[in-house]
Amino acid sequence: MSTTTTQSVAATAQAPARRRTKARIHPFLFVLPSVVMLVLLLVLPIGQAFIDSLRVDGSWSFDNYVRAIRRDHLARIAIKHTFIFAAVSVAGQYLIGFAVALLLNERLPARGLIRVLFIVPWMFPAVVPGIVWRWMFDGLYGVINEVLYRIGYYAETDPPIAWLGQTSTALPATIVANIWRGFPFIMVLLLAGLQAVNSELYEAAAVDGANVWRRFWDITLPAMLGISYVALLLAWIGSFMNFAIVQVMTAGGPANSSEVFATLIYKNAFLYADANYAATLGIILLALLMIPGALYVRSTLNKGHA
Amino acid sequence: MPKGVTRRDLLKTGAAAAAGAAVAAGAALVPNAASAAPSPRRAPYVRRQETVTLRFMTHNTLEKPAGDVLKEMIAEFEAENPNIKIQLDEVPNADVLTKLTAYAEGNDLPDIIDGQFGLSSFISLNAALDITDRIDAEGLRDSFIPVALQAAMDSEGRILGMPLYTGTDALYYRIDHFEEAGLDPNSPPRTWDELVEVAKALTNPRAGRYGFGMYGKTHTQRVIHFMQNNGPDGEMLRLDRESGIWTILCNSPDSIGAVQYLVDLALVHKVVPPNVVEMDYPANVSAFAGGNISMLTTGPWGAQTFIGTNPELEGKFAVAIHPTPDGSTPKLRQGSLVYAIGRTTKYPDEAFKFLKWIAHDRQSYFAAKAGYGPTTKAALEDPAIAEDPFLSVFLEQSLTAVVEPYEVELPEWNRIKDLFDPEWQAALIGDKDVTTAMNTAAQHFKDVLGDRAELKYPVS
Structure with a gap:
């Protein structure tokens, strides 16, 4: 017991x-x-x-990093192009995304359908917009040249513009394609942010006599700062590591004028059979992406604690 | 657990599965028919003939008509060798090197590998099995055309594959365009000056038509054809076999002269499409087949590729000897497509048998049916090939053709080619003068090759 x-x-x-x-x-x-x-x-x-x-000819060394930073002229060109590509893309994506989000936040007929249509570019894998824009920019058969010709931008006797065949226009053309593909993502984020803004604030401001611009500047913009920060960070990361659009449209050419870091890594890994150097460039890219990545994680954690 | 199924049922199933697995594991060793009857003596066991599946990495099956011919040959091979199955691993032309690199890095090489990017890609990836002994054991060495087999040999003379087809570049031209422009289609241009004049006569930008097509984006190694015929130092690189040193020649006066000639076609005479640096091989084929360009240099495979792109083109184009500065017999690089046995294959005997079948035994059939340049001496004598109006031009050119050592033996060739391309493109669109561009390319070559190369001409 x-x-x-x-x-x-x-x-x-x-x-x-x-x-x-x-x-x-x-x-x-x-x-x-x-x-x-x-x-x-x-x-x-x-x-x-x-x-x-860290492997160079069978031994351990930082030589691949020294090579990438000091000796490889293509790496320097590619990093410069990558920053330009990302900065202009993000700016374009944000401005267009914000404008479209504001538009779609209004009471429009068939608003749901229009919202879906605007998201379409983002739904495709990046290769698809790359192919579409490559043909649109094609010097011989491209629709953009055809439109320019029809509106009288150049005469019938002028040679067509080789958008992807000139060093001055190849990188901008890939940026246009990337903006087209990426703005819906920002639009969706900002639209969600806009819908979360308390409508009573707008009503109160209207009663106080604030015009559209004042309401945007004093209510909308401050309310969108947090979501904009996240959207810009994610867009920057996406554009900075972009490979498919550039590879499909120009493969980094002509004359390396649109070479970005991701295409350079691909070439070293798969065309030159230099996997160790490609790994080095990949680690450098990762290090560069960790800055916006860390900022994004910090902002997410802050929200979690709030 | 599903209703009605007991633990005992599961145990039984497991036991049955285990027994099945045991049977399957021992399936290769089965008693012969005699053992079925009771016998005081243990029945002798014989190995049941295993079916071997060979992975065949190829871009050719995606082409017309070569793909159909190759598939026919595979079916014949499988019928004659019922214990060998061929599993196609089809890779688009442009992706062959990417896929091969991924396979090599992943230690997953197919049994037969595609050498679309030249033997140097096999060497740099250590991807191909040395088949020298097998070739010699079967007495095949002398049955190949020497210049074709050379494309499969590394610097130490080891044979790493077999050539499926070979060829130089010749000049294709549109007969209908010649007639429309009032030119005699039986007198294609032979000299560089004639090429300019004929191209000018054929060019009509309003109609979207340009006299000559050039490779500005990829396949820029075709520039070499022009370099080689512009003087003794017209070359990319030259190998001194004794010292093993490469002499850099892309900035020699002969090479620069050749590149200047091509750049002038684009910038001065304006007889090539204005988007020339967007033009890769498929774009040029489409432009020729679609009537946007009237002349184009490519290999023997071009004829069928054009017809495959535009069936209405049959009979509307012809092929002529590659133009040279003075109309003399051209000296051209010979390009060969080499297939090899993947270094890690488990079935080297079967793989060799199949490779020999497509590249050697059935070579005449393949070359004649697909319209590709033959690689064996027997195929050369085949009337279907010798009397073919297109192939005969290529065969004539092949008598003076050469295999460029750097395309075969230099592991860094793809990197060097990629360092040349931007400079060639910069010159082609007028961003750099030709001398500066070629000097820059030469310096890049030197940077990559280091002590293994020397500059013959100053780069500044």
Whole structure:
């Protein structure tokens, strides 16, 4: 009898302890699959790439990094183009995305359908807009030259403009395609932000006699700062690592005038069989992307704590 | 657990599966028919003939009509060798090197690999199996045309593959365009000056027609054809076999003269499409087949490719000897498509058998049917090839053709080609003068090759 009582008391005392242990373990179990996947698909490949980047002719060295930073003229060209590509793309995507979001926030007929249509460019894999815009910009058969000719921009006897065949226009042409593809993403984010703004603020401002511009400047813009910050960071990351549009439209040409970092990595890895150097360039790209990445994570965590 | 299924049922199923697996594992070793009857002696076991599946990486099956011919040959091979199955791994022309690199890096090379980007790609990736002994054991070395087999040999003389087809570039021209422009289609241009004059006569920008097509985006190695015929130092690189040193010649006066001639076609005479640096091989083929360009240099495969693109073109174009500065016999680089056996294949015997079948045994059939340049001596004598009006032009040119060592032996050739392209493009669109562009290219070559190369001409 006494044994039974002792056992039951012990069991009663162990139950909360087991529950506490379970409570401590369960959260880790829930995130374990994600952690395993991250390690397998992200941490290990990046670690391998970093190790590869330090291999030069069978020995360990930072020479690949020295080569990328000091000796490879193409790497310097590509990084400059990448910053231009990302900066202009993000600016264009943001301005157009914001304008369209404001438009679609108004009471328009068939507003739902119009919203869906505006998202279409973003729904395609990047290769598709690349192909579409490549043909639109084509010097011989492109619709853009045809339109310019029809509106009288150039005469019948003038040679057509080789948009993708000139060093001055190849990179801008790829930026146009990237803006077209990327603005719907920003539009969707900003539209969600606009819909979260309390309508009573606008009504109160209207009663106080504020015009459209004042309402935009004093209510809309401040309310959109947080979401704009996130949208700009994500757009920057997407544009900075863009590969498909540039590769499909120009492959970095002519004369390296549209070479970006991602196309240079591809060439080293797959055309020159220089995997270690490609890994080095990949690590450099990763390091450059970690800055906006860290800012994005910080802003997300701040929201979580708020 | 589904309703009605007990733990015992599952155990039974598991046992059955285990037994099945055991049977499957031992499937290669089965008793012969005699063993079915009771016998006091243990029945001798024989190996059942396994079916071997070979992965065949190729871009040719995606082409017309070569693809159909190749598939026919594969079907014949499988019928004759029922224990060997061919599994096609079809890769578009432009993606061959990307895919091959991925396979090599992933240690997943197909049994037969495609050398669309030249033997140097096999060498730089260490992707091909050395088949020298097999070639010699079967006495095949002398049955290939030497210049074709040379494209499959590395600097140490090892044979790393077999050429499926070969060819130089010749001048294709549109007969109908010549007639419309009042030119005699039986007198195609032979000299560079004639090429300019004829191209001018054919050019009509209003109609979207240009006299000559050039490769401004890819396949720029075709510039070499013009360099080679403009003097003794007209070349990209020259190998000194004794020292192993490459002499950089892309900035020699002969090479610069050749590039200047081509640049003038674009910028001075304006006889090439204004978007020339957008023009890769498919774009040029489309432009020729669609009537936007009237003359184009390409290999023997061009004829069928044009007809495949535009069937109405049959009979409307002809082929002529590649023009040279003075109309003399051209000296041209010989390009060959080499297939090799993947270095890691588990079935080298079967892979060799198949490779020999397509590249050697059935070579005459393939060359005649697909219209590609033959690689064996037997195919050369085949009347279907020797009397073909197109192929005969290429065969005539092949007598003086050469295999460029750098395209075969230099592992960095693809990088060097890619360093040449931007300079060639910059000259072609007038961003740089030709001398500056070629000097820059030469310096890039030197930077890549280091001590293995020397500059013969100053770069500044």
